[in-house]
Amino acid sequence: YSLIHQCGGHLGFNDExxxxxxxxxxxxxxxxxxxxxxxxxxxxxxxxxxxxxLVIGRSGINTVSExxxxxxxxxxxxxxxxxxxxxxxxxxxxxxxxxxxVINQNELTVNKLKETIDLLLNRESNVDRLKITKISxxxxxxxxxxxxxxxxxxxxxxxxxxxxxxxxxRGPAWVGDQSVPKxxxxxxxxxxxxxxxxxxxxxxxxxxxx
Numbered sequence: 239y240s241l242i243h244q245c246g247g248h249l250g251f252n253d254e255x256x257x258x259x260x261x262x263x264x265x266x267x268x269x270x271x272x273x274x275x276x277x278x279x280x281x282x283x284x285x286x287x288x289x290x291x292l293v294i295g296r297s298g299i300n301t302v303s304e305x306x307x308x309x310x311x312x313x314x315x316x317x318x319x320x321x322x323x324x325x326x327x328x329x330x331x332x333x334x335x336x337x338x339x340v341i342n343q344n345e346l347t348v349n350k351l352k353e354t355i356d357l358l359l360n361r362e363s364n365v366d367r368l369k370i371t372k373i374s375x376x377x378x379x380x381x382x383x384x385x386x387x388x389x390x391x392x393x394x395x396x397x398x399x400x401x402x403x404x405x406x407x408r409g410p411a412w413v414g415d416q417s418v419p420k421x422x423x424x425x426x427x428x429x430x431x432x433x434x435x436x437x438x439x440x441x442x443x444x445x446x447x448x
Contacts, residue, residue, distance in 0.1 A: 240271045242286060244295075247276035292358060294351075297329035297340070305337060306373055309365065311358045312338035315346060335373075336365040 245253040254276045261272050278286055287293065287308045295301055297314040305312050314332060316325035329340040339354055391399070 239291070241273065242278070242290075243272065243274045244278050245274055245276060292355065294355075297325040297332070299324070299328055302328045302332050305332060306335065306370060309337065309370060313351070313354050313358065314338050314340050315343055316340065318343050334366075335369055336363070337370075 243257065245257055247254065254274055257274045261269055261274065264272065283304070287304050287310060290308075290310055293301075293305060293310050293312040295312070295314065297316045298320075302314075312332060314325075314329035316323075316329050320326075326340065326342070329338065332338040333340055339358060341350060341354060
């Protein structure tokens with residue numbers, strides 16, 4: 239097997255440097271198959287998931303969504319201090335689909351990890367194909383569904399509510415008038431432009447906690 243290890247780029251731990259130094263002590267045939275990288279780009283992540291036989295990692299919603307889409311076997315180790323225990327909930331969801339197994343961080347040992355890897359790689363598939371097909375269908379119109387939810391909140395609670403919620407962008411967090419498109423600030427519902435332009439704006443700059 240080849241192992242691709244995304245280790246993060248935290249300067250305080252310097253994991254990439256330390257791991258690469260440690261790998262030099264491995265037998266030469268193992269060194270050639272162990273690739274350490276601080277971050278895999280978003281452009282390359284899909285390729286890595288597509289080629290993977292097994293994925294080991296945390297269970298954030300982005301990771302779990304990708305695993306469902308690619309239908310990959312996975313060992314998930316939820317971040318223990320994630321808000322609302324969301325990562326364990328995500329991991330158990332994947333487990334119910336038959337795609338993965340969850341190991342809580344406080345129960346993780348080298349032997350348990352190895353045993354779980356062997357179990358997943360060697361067991362026959364018990365994936366719930368019907369459920370996965372239904373879930374995967376949502377990805378086909380994900381952008382439209384998100385934009386529709388934003389519009390629904392506007393219809394129910396109005397501009398003042400949308401203006402007051404926590405708004406995040408891909409850059410700095412924006413709160414205030416500049417976070418809301420000009421054509422939405424003082425308009426009535428019927429005056430709001432529809433179509434791909436509005437939906438694109440919603441997706442790129444609005445992540446509203448509804």
